[in-house]
Amino acid sequence: MTPSTPVPLPAPNRLDLLAAMLRIRAYEEKIVAFHAAGPFPNVCTSVGQEAAAVGVVSALRAEDQILTNHRSAGHLLARGAEPGRMLAEVMGRSTGYCQGRSGTLHISVKELGVVLTSTIVGGELSLAPGVALSRAMLGGEGIVVCFFGDGAACEGIFHESLNLASVWNLPVLYVCENNQWQAFVHRKETMVGDHVAPWAAPYGIDSLTVDGNDVEAVRKAALHAAAQVRETRRPFLLEAWTYRQRGHMEPHDQSYVDPAELEAWMAKDPIARLEARLLEAGELTTDGLEALHAQARQAIEEAAAFAAASPYPDPADLATGVYA
Amino acid sequence: MTQMIQMTFHDAVEAALHEEMARDSRVLMFGEGTATKRKGLLKAFGPQRVRNTPLAEGIIAGTAAGAAATGLRPVVDLLFAPFLCFAMDELVNSAGKLRYMSGGQFSFPMVALAMTGGGWSVGAQHNHNLEAWFVHAPGLQVVMPATPADAKGLMKAAIRDENPVLFFMDIGLAFAPGEVPEADEVVPLGKAAIRREGSDVTLISYAKTVHTCLAAAEALAAEGVSAEVVDLRTLKPLDEATILASVRKTGRAVLVHEASRLCGVGAEVAALIAEQAFEALKAPIVRLTGPDAPAPSSYPLEQAFAPQADAIAAAARQLVARTLEAAPIW
Numbered sequence A: 001m002t003p004s005t006p007v008p009l010p011a012p013n014r015l016d017l018l019a020a021m022l023r024i025r026a027y028e029e030k031i032v033a034f035h036a037a038g039p040f041p042n043v044c045t046s047v048g049q050e051a052a053a054v055g056v057v058s059a060l061r062a063e064d065q066i067l068t069n070h071r072s073a074g075h076l077l078a079r080g081a082e083p084g085r086m087l088a089e090v091m092g093r094s095t096g097y098c099q100g101r102s103g104t105l106h107i108s109v110k111e112l113g114v115v116l117t118s119t120i121v122g123g124e125l126s127l128a129p130g131v132a133l134s135r136a137m138l139g140g141e142g143i144v145v146c147f148f149g150d151g152a153a154c155e156g157i158f159h160e161s162l163n164l165a166s167v168w169n170l171p172v173l174y175v176c177e178n179n180q181w182q183a184f185v186h187r188k189e190t191m192v193g194d195h196v197a198p199w200a201a202p203y204g205i206d207s208l209t210v211d212g213n214d215v216e217a218v219r220k221a222a223l224h225a226a227a228q229v230r231e232t233r234r235p236f237l238l239e240a241w242t243y244r245q246r247g248h249m250e251p252h253d254q255s256y257v258d259p260a261e262l263e264a265w266m267a268k269d270p271i272a273r274l275e276a277r278l279l280e281a282g283e284l285t286t287d288g289l290e291a292l293h294a295q296a297r298q299a300i301e302e303a304a305a306f307a308a309a310s311p312y313p314d315p316a317d318l319a320t321g322v323y324a
Numbered sequence B: 001m002t003q004m005i006q007m008t009f010h011d012a013v014e015a016a017l018h019e020e021m022a023r024d025s026r027v028l029m030f031g032e033g034t035a036t037k038r039k040g041l042l043k044a045f046g047p048q049r050v051r052n053t054p055l056a057e058g059i060i061a062g063t064a065a066g067a068a069a070t071g072l073r074p075v076v077d078l079l080f081a082p083f084l085c086f087a088m089d090e091l092v093n094s095a096g097k098l099r100y101m102s103g104g105q106f107s108f109p110m111v112a113l114a115m116t117g118g119g120w121s122v123g124a125q126h127n128h129n130l131e132a133w134f135v136h137a138p139g140l141q142v143v144m145p146a147t148p149a150d151a152k153g154l155m156k157a158a159i160r161d162e163n164p165v166l167f168f169m170d171i172g173l174a175f176a177p178g179e180v181p182e183a184d185e186v187v188p189l190g191k192a193a194i195r196r197e198g199s200d201v202t203l204i205s206y207a208k209t210v211h212t213c214l215a216a217a218e219a220l221a222a223e224g225v226s227a228e229v230v231d232l233r234t235l236k237p238l239d240e241a242t243i244l245a246s247v248r249k250t251g252r253a254v255l256v257h258e259a260s261r262l263c264g265v266g267a268e269v270a271a272l273i274a275e276q277a278f279e280a281l282k283a284p285i286v287r288l289t290g291p292d293a294p295a296p297s298s299y300p301l302e303q304a305f306a307p308q309a310d311a312i313a314a315a316a317r318q319l320v321a322r323t324l325e326a327a328p329i330w
Ligand SMILES: Cc1ncc(C[n+]2csc(CCOP(=O)(O)OP(=O)(O)O)c2C)c(N)n1
Pocket: A044, A070, A071, A119, A120, A121, A122, A148, A149, A150, A151, A152, A153, A179, A181, A182, A183, A244
């Protein structure tokens, strides 16, 4: 199951970008289905944010490293993580990437360069400069990408992280997925201004805001941002303007969401947008599209079967591996 | 015999840092004023490996954790123990937990240095013996040495260890001189030291109050009471074997620390003795600790905060007398 070869880089053509997004959507929909069927661990899905994940990760190289947060399935899958081992982790099985000790919220996959995932909101921001310091001091061309939310930007550690990365010239690409929500609170209630990107300038960091529901636009912006970081060995902040289409976590509740806002954003669904573009351009037929959907669902069904058939960890190992 | 040289606790730590940085190019140190204050290290190892940081403890500790997980071996100076409150998430939730939570994919070989304890009249926001908090946190190790030799040897061990280590320096000892081996001597983590042998009562302590216990043992000896003094040196992992062997020998234990009593290290040691050496006890376990109060600034109050030699001797005397007079109450 575990790929031991170097990380396969997502190919840049539009069909591949679509396939990568469909895989994420199918994965998240499987989680929703698990919840509908009975008790299942709480999960924060990334439905609606697939373009941000695929657009950014497709712009990275094998030697780059990623830190992420609780809403990480898209980042992991886009990077090439096995959905079976991810679902196994969510379901607490020993075949999970973290042997069932992480659960959904903290999946790291070192072999894919997904180093350190934190569910302490802002945790990933606290760790990113250190990972970049290792890169800076131990050599290598790689850059460090840190995914975080608009809520995390309200933590003090966001500001500490940007300031340090700037004064120490660390190669961090900060990627804020501004999905308008911070758990059960709209960002309008908690943030000065609508955007996080302007918060970079006082720290001497260049930034860019991109339509986070347009995967091609995100990819283009991410290629630009990553190139900047590679060249200057300095941080950059990319803000993807997007929307959390489901409740904060499964089981799902959106009773507190303004239906008009939700409807407006559903009309900008990142997958539907790329599909329309591809159909219009004649790069895809409706049959071809149906086949892509079926493929994605099939892969996730197989992954789910693998996860469900996997054993639980042995309780005898409960307290092992705490110390090196 | 190894050559011994006189140096202060503070200089012993610096010597350990110097030796370990020379030994392993992955070791680096940073903190608020580190490059300014540690001129020798800066000169020897340059500005990449000896760095001043912004005044931001959270990101200092987080950066150390991120760097440790990806190939470096950072030592961070967080100055005074109460400032660790700003770094709790990074130390406890990241450095301590992410090895286990990642299924062993990452290790966090890092050292966080902080000073605490009475001696400089700095008051409770610079002086707070909160070492037990970290003992309670999985994945972290905690040392608090009592002598310059241990300060050097334990710092070397802490830097070489694959796990995060909280290294507490007792302010009251910082400039106390002592004999330190010149050679590359590592004091292993998790090993207590018998500072004085005795047969009637065991005085168990760490850091500054080890010396208070030694003074009490001296006074007791003059009265014919033979006290053994155990210096824990490492609070986690705790050297359970040494503690239990000593108490099984003497049958009496007095636990002494400057940190306050509730859920302190003494409580853990007392529970250990009660659970595993109950049959050897000739008298109840006694704890002498700081009060449940913020550390005061005023010098006499600050001094009174930590257990005194007189009180330790009196407690030991009572334990010995009590068993001479009466059978155990249980
Ligand atoms: C330190 C901390 N505070 C609160 C939480 C609870 N919590 C989990 S996710 C979340 C919202 C985070 O919002 P954002 O950073 O915008 O990410 P999003 O969930 O929108 O992807 C909150 C409050 C937490 N996990 N950690």
